[in-house]
Amino acid sequence: MKLLLLLFQLGLILRADAQTPDACALSPTNRAPENSDISVTCGTENMDLSIYLCPIYNAFYNESLMVLNNQITNSRCYGTADFIAVPPRLRFSFPINTTSLSFCNNNFEITTQVGTGQFSDFSNVQFVNISGTVTSIDPAAGTITYRPQILYKFSCKYPMQYLLNNTNLAVSGVTLAIKDNNGTFLSTLSIQLYRDQQYQQILTIPETGLDLKTKIYVSVKATNLTKKFNVLLDRCFATTSPYPTQSTSYDLFVGCTRDAQTVVEQNGVSHTATFNFEAFRFVEHKNRTVSAFYLHCVTRLCETSTCSSLLPNCGTPRIRRKREVETVSSNATITSPIIVVGNQKTGVNNGGSYNGPLVAVIMCFAIFSALP
Template structure:
């Protein structure tokens, strides 16, 4: 009986070797498995894993014997062989949602850490870590085996707070086995400007600039983002330069401190955040016809159930920070916002109707001197007339 079992095992090994694809015979990866065989792409909606498949065959396994976290009874936890790439790989993909992560028994942990740099004032910053293994399934049914165990460990680490702009954010992603990997848990964050409180009509800024006090409605949106997280704004400010790291800036709101004309309508409740403010001019642009500035927002992602907990505590006093502490993670910056000198169209019409020029050619001191001269002239003429009349009345009495 032992001889029969040994013969069966030997036949299994020979059959496995015979099934080794011809492409692996010419591949440089036709060797024993190594830690560098795995690549991890920490995507925004999916996590993609790929391992060289030729070392798997070299170890006397195949794609049907490699599975996530030993979940052998779950079909979606197996990979798909791609023989069209050079070298050929075995690919695994699962979406970033709780059901998919739990079905293949991946470890999904959200941790709170103390913020640093520009985020130091915002109580806690959340991070997401997703980890697991790709392991081989030994087909041997006896008490012993001659097959080596293959085990690839993977991990993705996502920060959830960013200083973002309206450009596409790239996702970093390659790593080795048994090594953590950082990624961006967003695909696109953008700022959109609207002219109505329903956030439907896009704001068109004329070349002459917006009128002062024009209401500007701002939406910060996340696209292609897993539905597990919402968007929350920690701080929005404006600078006179598109670069967010500037000495000259003005905070629309930061934590609980808020400009009087700024109103936050939606924050931390959906995959977009809304607020509004009124158009203004920087004092340093007083000699310019148009005042130009750019809007920046520090944005974080949060779980719907924990967003309210991460909102700033407005019962305590928080200091106002400088923009110089901004972390260079990613940059949400608006297009240029132009504001003219006029307040509104109605004000211009009223001035023209009354014949009052917009800007006088005389300064206030000159006008005051002219008024004084006119008053003195009138007073002197009046005195001269008075003395002339008085003299005529006195002459008959003297005679």
């Protein structure tokens, strides 16, 4: 073991003797290292670090002597030199998934904060903070050294939300570049309408529309998630347009406020959230043969150990705060296929009792039917 460590140190010393690259000779970054030399891209699939390379050479180091979180024996924790970039840069990239918990010993912390701004309707919002350092390895084997210690700190703060206008990211002490607007989880989130309480039979909507008060069931599911997170529905509402910001809308449920025919069956306890309600029509469609609308659900992730604390406490009265639909991005909202309801109830439930995905739509119609 001592021999291996000795060979490793010898390798560092040999690599450290590399000459300053030509690309740095005339570069304005050929100077002593500064805190602003690092920039961080908080992407939805990866965190990417970019560090000016010339200051590292100026301090008598090179790319082989810079490592994540002092993990000197892990080859995956070293960056890649990019001499084509102007100025030259040292790049690191690592995935934002379960491996982030242990990847090169990065710190992974979940915090809960009171919702503000875009999340002002949420009493609590959870964030994931991933942080670490890039440090220099001094190959000097003696008692003293003439090389300065280099340490760059980085962090990315991700809200565990699906529906965001722009992913709200914050980086501590460094320059921030946003690579993606929509979260990775968004691509794995789906909504499905069913006709049965077991969520087995997909709901098929006839051209003439569903009968009024047809029981329909909605399932919002996230795939490719770890057991660390569950799906939590904060709000589901219906609109007459596929775009939640461009038409009349009505909340099927938001917090403790919900339509009398809406039943939230499962929420914040697994990778799937479910609810049901009865089909209804929008009053504005009173002169039409059918009423057509869409269901939209504001969905987020919650850490399994804290999901229960994020659910609304409906045991005590509270003032409901109005959520402005304009704050929800149509590009990020999980939206159902079109839901069509006929203008009468025939007493036939299209093949059975429906407790499924059309619930949201039904709620919306029920609500608007009460409007003047």
